[in-house]
Amino acid sequence: MLKKHPRFYKTMEEIFPGVYEHEKRLYTKNLVPGKSVYGERLLNYKGVEYREWDPFRSKLAGAIKKSLNYFPFEKDSKVLYLGASTGTTISHLSDIVTDGEIYGVELSKRMIMELVKLAEDRENIIPILADARMPQEYEEVGKVDILYQDVAQPDQVDIFLKNTEVFKPEWGFLALKTQSMDISKTPEQLLDISQQQLSKKYDILQTIDLNPFDKMHYFLVLRRKDI
Ligand SMILES: C[S@@+](CC[C@H](N)C(=O)[O-])C[C@H]1O[C@@H](n2cnc3c(N)ncnc32)[C@H](O)[C@@H]1O
Incomplete structure (x- = not known):
């Protein structure tokens, strides 16, 4: 009998709800089959379309x-996603949070126009043109499960804490760009100061250095203390 070629054994493994790994690459199931959002590869696996x-x-x-x-x-x-930009990451969250809602706050009109286009195909994305420093401008969003922020501003921790007060998330995901903060301090010092501020409201569950994918970026996973 002929031995099966090894490629038949390669799997699409679900490593987190809605997140898949195949041949060391990450994928989400494409909510809008046939459409690529930012030029990413589409892959058909056993009749299902995935986006790399x-x-x-x-x-x-x-x-x-x-x-x-x-x-x-x-x-x-x-x-609630602060710093939505054109929706690269939000598009994958939209593949995952299929029956939920992703409120994307973005300051730039040029970026939000792209996000609005993306939301035409993806009903779970709600674009909001606003400054994340002023959460009262979009407070009608109400309580959220997860606050995600990637704004690369000097006051990024203050912005995150201000939004925490209004939207009371259980979980926080913060992309911390130390380069945008205070050039007189080292990335490690800035991380330390940020963690001290955040720890008043959150347990810091994980801190990830994003190198080599992003330089001088930490990714913090937070869980609110008072829940
Ligand atoms: C690094 S990009 C975000 C990339 C995006 N998170 C992704 O992965 O697809 C940062 C974005 O934050 C936006 N931004 C910066 N300051 C902001 C503020 N105060 N309020 C809302 N958005 C802001 C910028 O316009 C920019 O689009």
Whole structure:
């Protein structure tokens, strides 16, 4: 009998709810089959279409590649995402949080126009043109399960804590760009100061250095203390 070619044994393994790994690459199931969002590869596996999730383009994918231990995103999660940009990471969350909602806050009009286009195909994305420093402008979003932030601003920790007060998330994901903070301090000092501020409200469950996917970026996984 002929031995089966090894490729028949390669699997698409679900490593977190809605996140798949195949031949060391990450994928999510494409909510809008046939459409690629940012030029990522589409892969048909056993009749299902997947989108490759590029860790060099998305910090959440980078964190997964660097051994993220917590992934609370579920089918019906409500997510507030600050610094949505054109929706690279949000598009993958939209593949995962299929029955939930992702509120994407973005300051730039040019970026939000791209996000609005993305949301035409993906009903679980709700674009909001606003400054994340002013959560009262979008407080009608209400309580969320997860607060995700990637804004690269000097006051990024203050922004995160301000939004925590209003939206009372159980989980926090913070991409911390130390380069945007205070050039007189080292990345390690800035991480330490940020963690001290955050630890008033959150337990810091994991801190990931995103190198080589992103330089001078830490990715923090947080769980609110008072829940
Ligand atoms: C590094 S990009 C985010 C990339 C995105 N998270 C992704 O993975 O697809 C940072 C974004 O934050 C936005 N931003 C910066 N300051 C902001 C603020 N105060 N409020 C809302 N968005 C802001 C920028 O316009 C930019 O689009």
